[in-house]
Amino acid sequence: MFSVRVKNVTKHSKDTVTVTFNVSFRSFPGQFVMLNLPGHEEIPLSLSSPDSVTVRAVGETTEALVNIQPGELLGIKGPMGRPFSIPNGTALLIAGGIGIAPLIYLHDYIIGRGGEVKILYGVRTSEELINHRRFENIKISTDNGSAGFHGNVIDLLKVEDRPDRYSRIYCCGPEIMLRKLYDFFKENKLLRKVEFALERYMKCGMGVCGSCALENGLMVCSEGPVFNGVELEW
Amino acid sequence: MFSVRVKNVTKHSKDTVTVTFNVSFRSFPGQFVMLNLPGHEEIPLSLSSPDSVTVRAVGETTEALVNIQPGELLGIKGPMGRPFSIPNGTALLIAGGIGIAPLIYLHDYIIGRGGEVKILYGVRTSEELINHRRFENIKISTDNGSAGFHGNVIDLLKVEDRPDRYSRIYCCGPEIMLRKLYDFFKENKLLRKVEFALERYMKCGMGVCGSCALENGLMVCSEGPVFNGVELEW
Amino acid sequence: MLDIELCGIKMRNPLMLASGILGSYSSSLNRIAENAGAVVTKSVGAEEREGYRNPVLINYGDGFVNAVGLSSPGAEVFSKELKNFRGGCPLIVSLFGSSPEEIAHLTSFFPFADAFEINLSCPHAEKVGLAVGSDPTLVREIVTYVKKSTSKPVFAKLSPNVNDIVEIGKAAEKGGADGVVAINTIRGMSIDILSRKPVLSNISGGVSGEAIKPIALKCVWDLYENLKIPVIGVGGITTWKDVVEFMLAGAEAVQIGSAHFYSYKLFFSLKESLLAYVRKNEPLKEIIGMAHG
Amino acid sequence: MLDIELCGIKMRNPLMLASGILGSYSSSLNRIAENAGAVVTKSVGAEEREGYRNPVLINYGDGFVNAVGLSSPGAEVFSKELKNFRGGCPLIVSLFGSSPEEIAHLTSFFPFADAFEINLSCPHAEKVGLAVGSDPTLVREIVTYVKKSTSKPVFAKLSPNVNDIVEIGKAAEKGGADGVVAINTIRGMSIDILSRKPVLSNISGGVSGEAIKPIALKCVWDLYENLKIPVIGVGGITTWKDVVEFMLAGAEAVQIGSAHFYSYKLFFSLKESLLAYVRKNEPLKEIIGMAHG
């Protein structure tokens, strides 16, 4: 474990911020850190860039983190975990809610290397949207129709695009959404192209305690959080 | 610690042998190993070549070692310690008794690199001589006159040679002899050219316990066993 | 050539998964069971227990300090989870509790277990851990009760945080334990010098991993010299050489925990390496205790 | 900025040489004294004692296992040796023995000592080591006797090989100890798998070095919480960060042993690094115990 200082906090909405550190990590998109705000729980958070996490308040620790001030100290373990693989053609990124966090990093990474990216980004209401104007090639869906496509991101996918045209597809969001995407891609025999960034309750974050085990025995913290569709047994 | 096997035992006299191992160590002349014959004490022994020690029976462990058989296992720590420095001209080696052991290695090392070496080798009686015929440029002294010069090696040095002609002088033998050589070289203002390989009772052999401390606080096991004349305070 | 029989349990090799490592779900146990000689589950208690808040594990270079705590879903829920265990190797259920009756009652939830291990020794759990395991009279009583509750072999897992581990081992033996497991973790902690606070949420925890190997080995050595029942060695085992070292010291089998940090193929690799060893030497069971006298 | 006062002893920094490391001769003590805050000698007893046969020290990667044993030239001879100590820093003489009277008698040989440390805790010396240090009543009595024999500060060096180090620490405090030193080495051993024999001639020894750091730190933490007298921390300290960690845990000073394996310039380097630390922070004495509550 080592400590970093908060350099900057960017507020996206009432419950979501991006916390930027004073150091940039050697890392890849899809990797996460175990972040410890002293006095609170240590929690896993995906990197949304080499020097930031983007976090949504859902409980005690994330709440505290959303209200953190520049200059404060954070304990960090990582970056760790298996990252997304790099596409060799156009990439499709499918985000649900705060699932956008690691995909921001992936997007910037691919664009920075001259690649092409399309994003489908679903949220419940337009207030949840994070900074979506920074992305060039993006389609939005909202459950309540307050912005973009009215419906969920899977419906958007079906009407908007032909997924087989992409070299690789990356999904991150609530598990219920991921499972539906899994079914959809399985049906369309595209699972091999698809990568899912999963979340599990994590205790050690080091592959030792086993609390993040998947149904097939794989560990999310040390063997994920990114898994190829064919590795999952859903 | 690791284990080696005895490959060969060459008997030089009734109490002195060279034990050759089945492995050759990356090492330099003047370095030693802590050698442990299971069931006996661990003792320090200079390497007499990259794969051997030459040992004289003076007590329990050395006694056992002189009677060891090929195939037996030995525990080894090392090679360790500061080696002799390499001369850039003709070298003079002065050995007393079993002090010849590390000088055999030094001799072969210098000759193998095209250098020139002269040896003065003093023993009590001719029976103690180890393999002296293998050296080309050697003078011998015996306390009882049974071979070579009649007298000790310091008297031999005085009559035989002008030490200032050598680029470096290396001494190994009983401490009483080393101290006399020290005085002689100090008087002749040659100490800076002279290296002494010292012995001290050693427990840990790793520079931790302090049982091998010299009068000036230097540790023979970790900072020696070879010291330049000017480092000593005799 | 690696097979052993431990208190009547046939194992294809002497390598067991230590309790608390990858042992909370059948899915991970199934995976480890493909190569292990036996697996021990995470310790389970009567009721659901939260364990400590994160952070619960530090890697300090020479080993780990953990304060996962005796987090447990409770015996009933856990027994349901373990029904998905596919039986790739014997399953040993680790139990904890604060009284002999409480612990003995737990065995009834796990009729499918091949053996039980009593965790007498968690250094950082109040009342149910070390407090229980450092009192010889209580240890003896607990073991007696648990033995009465089941016909399966019962192992007592001992702590090194005591004046004399042999005294506790003997108490377990007198209570009727079929074997002892040594050691659990050693009390320890770490402080972050920047925030100037203990790193673990629970302040202190238990040290495991390579650092504690010589300490565990000495406990195994002493227990082997003084007990008649089998000793199962655990603490810092990482390579096949460590396995051989523990067996020479007297361990009939070994457990491995922290080293899974390095690889989940550990049991496979160790098994292959040990096979190479026994091909050049005697079967493993013949070297047990050979370093003595 | 690093200076401290430990029970009336003024030290230029809180870095002390631990007993048994480079501490058998004045020549090496003089050398270490150039940069250390204080030096502690090798433990000395009444009579000459041989210690164990070689090998006496193993480096196992994460630390050391030693069974040097309480080798000692005897108090009279050692006091002559120590007369050559040049006084570069305070000199603390470490004492061992098997009875209160025996240990108390030793202080008279060292009128020039600035303080005494009682070694209550050597894990591998029969009768004079741990056997003495795990009995609170005996510990209290020893300290009482030694205190009566001298006007100099007396420190009690504690072992981690006990149920509860705080209990022993309190006994020393009640006996009148001016401070406690924690910890001595932890029982351990190593086996050579080729010769199939214990590596140390004495079979087992004591574990020291980086491996034991979290264990020592926890002992210091607990002692600081429960005693009123100063705690001196020792065990695995290698870098300046370790020094800060121990002081945050409550150590007023620290001792360093095994890390001299890495360099004899250790105290110089640590001192320089700590100076850099205090320039950016408060004086060292102000951080003592800061990680608590």
Ligand SMILES: Cc1cc2nc3c(=O)[nH]c(=O)nc-3n(C[C@H](O)[C@H](O)[C@H](O)COP(=O)(O)OP(=O)(O)OC[C@H]3O[C@@H](n4cnc5c(N)ncnc54)[C@H](O)[C@@H]3O)c2cc1C
């Ligand atoms: C690999 C990974 C990457 C993640 N990346 C992000 C990210 O980039 N942005 C973001 O906002 N969130 C991310 N999360 C989720 C985030 O870790 C949880 O929201 C956070 O742990 C909740 O903590 P809390 O104390 O605020 O909430 P709590 O009050 O503890 O719980 C709220 C919810 O979070 C879940 N949760 C609690 N602790 C954990 C834990 N240790 N691991 C996983 N889930 C937990 C609970 O089960 C509950 O559903 C990620 C999770 C994982 C596993």
Ligand SMILES: Cc1cc2nc3c(=O)[nH]c(=O)nc-3n(C[C@H](O)[C@H](O)[C@H](O)COP(=O)(O)OP(=O)(O)OC[C@H]3O[C@@H](n4cnc5c(N)ncnc54)[C@H](O)[C@@H]3O)c2cc1C
């Ligand atoms: C750096 C170094 C290199 C050496 N190289 C050689 C060599 O190449 N060949 C050789 O024959 N001898 C060498 N010696 C000496 C050798 O180590 C001793 O002869 C040996 O340790 C004696 O052990 P023993 O059990 O046979 O005798 P013991 O019965 O133990 O004692 C006999 C004599 O040896 C001395 N001695 C005992 N143990 C040690 C010890 N651990 N370290 C130093 N002296 C000790 C005793 O003080 C006594 O004078 C070297 C010593 C040192 C320090």
Ligand SMILES: Cc1cc2nc3c(=O)[nH]c(=O)nc-3n(C[C@H](O)[C@H](O)[C@H](O)COP(=O)(O)O)c2cc1C
């Ligand atoms: C993260 C973690 C959790 C543990 N949980 C338990 C447990 O629930 N029950 C138990 O008896 N031992 C538990 N232990 C102790 C281990 O089973 C083992 O005794 C100890 O870690 C030493 O072995 P190792 O060095 O191979 O890890 C745990 C250890 C670790 C590191």
Ligand SMILES: Cc1cc2nc3c(=O)[nH]c(=O)nc-3n(C[C@H](O)[C@H](O)[C@H](O)COP(=O)(O)O)c2cc1C
């Ligand atoms: C080789 C060696 C010899 C020791 N001898 C003594 C001794 O004589 N008296 C004593 O109180 N402690 C002795 N110790 C213990 C140390 O003083 C110290 O408590 C322990 O090594 C932990 O500190 P470290 O990790 O910095 O070495 C010895 C330790 C070693 C490694």
Ligand code: FES
């Ligand atoms: S969180 Fe412990 S194994 Fe993944």
Ligand code: FES
């Ligand atoms: S033999 Fe221990 S310091 Fe040299």
